[in-house]
Amino acid sequence: MDRIDAMRAFITVVTEGSFTRAADRLGMSPQLVSKYVSRLEEQLGARLLNRTTRKVHLTEAGDRYALRVQQVLDDIDDMDSQLNDLQEDARGQLRISAPVSFATLHLAPLLCRFQRAHPSVNIDLQLNDRKVDIVEEGFDIALRIGHLKSSSMIAKFIAPVRLVMCASPDYLTRHGMPSNPDELKNHRYLRYSYMEESPALPAHAWLRPPGSELSGGMICNNGEVLLKAVMEGSGIIIQPTFICGAAIGEGKLKVILPEYEPDAMGLYAVYAHRKLLASKVRCFIDFMEGYFGDPPYWDNFDDPSSS
Structure with a gap:
């Protein structure tokens, strides 16, 4: 037996004054309503209602219990209403x-x-x-x-x-524009420390070939810091275009080896x-x-x- 259903049956009998009217309101048989209340009394170990052929009367225990039950049921209804509002409306x-x-x-x-x-x-x-x-x-x-x-x-x-490899015009003037991946071995790199390692990112391996990085490279966990550093001529980066696209459009950075662009x-x-x-x-x-x-x-x- 569901305790909440039993509590609702009990409080409906109290408010309606009879098992028959409570059954009509709850849409169930009077016998089932009576069964709910009897089971509730058994669980509590106390008589809640005195029954006569015409009417029911609250006992002292029933009177105290009814006040608490009504508050509990009201709280449950409020909680259900608030949750329904959250599901129906964005709030x-x-x-x-x-x-x-x-x-x-x-x-x-x-x-x-x-x-x-x-x-x-x-x-x-x-x-x-x-x-x-x-x-x-x-x-x-x-x-x-x-x-x-x-x-x-x-x-x-x-x-x-989209990911692109790029560097500043000043850096490329000083160190040369790479024309193929092999020429990347002699360049400085600014690497994002959370960059994924994946076959879909072949250029990631170019940014740190074993034993080939020159002194002055950089690793950082923030792409905007790397962007500012590369615009100062510090080296080459691979960055998403949502970070470096505007700088490329303004001519502050140049795209390197666009034909080898990593997968998006x-x-x-x-x-x-x-x-x-x-x-x-x-x-x-x-x-x-x-x-x-x-x-x-x-x-x-x-x-x-x-x-």
């Missing part, structure tokens, strides 16, 4: 984990427009380039960039992420469950889809050195 706090550089460069306008469309959603954005544990750390969504491996998480593709990665929205998805999460994923364009707006640049 509540949306916790998002996102890569640092992508978020600082491209996420703020999207979040502002999303909140204008869904003003009842509060955003808690945490920036981190490490792979967070969505469930353990309490995130609703994690934005991830890469070639996602199979996992129990649900991943929604948002946009392609992807920007994904990753979340824990497909079923019973909260409306705030579903609305945000739907809002992101197609937002950045196809191709993404950060790829709409011309490399002056290619013309």
Whole structure:
């Protein structure tokens, strides 16, 4: 027997004044209502109602119990109503984990427009380039960039992420423009420490050939720092165009070996469950889809050195 159903049966008998009227209101037989109340009395070890052929009367224990039961049932109904509101309307706090550089460069306008469309959603954005544990750390969504491996998480593709190799005109004047991968062996490299190692990224191996890096190379876990360093003429980088595309378009960087460009990665929205998805999460994923364009707006640049 469900304890909550028994409590509802008891309190309905109290408010209606009889088992018959309570049964009509609950849509069940008087015998079942009586059974619920009797089982409840057995579990509590106390008589809650004195029954007569015409009416029921609360005992002292029943009177005290009825007050507490009504409060419990009201709290349950309020909780159910709030959860239903969360499912039907986009509201509540949306916790998002996102890569640092992508978020600082491209996420703020999207979040502002999303909140204008869904003003009842509060955003808690945490920036981190490490792979967070969505469930353990309490995130609703994690934005991830890469070639996602199979996992129990649900991943929604948002946009392609193009990678290019580039350096400043000043650096290339001093060290020469490589014409083939072999010539990369004599150059300085600025490497992103979280760069994936994958067959889909053959150029990644070029950026650190064994024993070939000159002194003055750099490794960093932030792409924007590497971008500023490479524009100062410090070496060669492979970076996503959402970081370096504008600098290429302005002539501050030149693309190296475009015919050997690595395979594109992807920007994904990753979340824990497909079923019973909260409306705030579903609305945000739907809002992101197609937002950045196809191709993404950060790829709409011309490399002056290619013309």
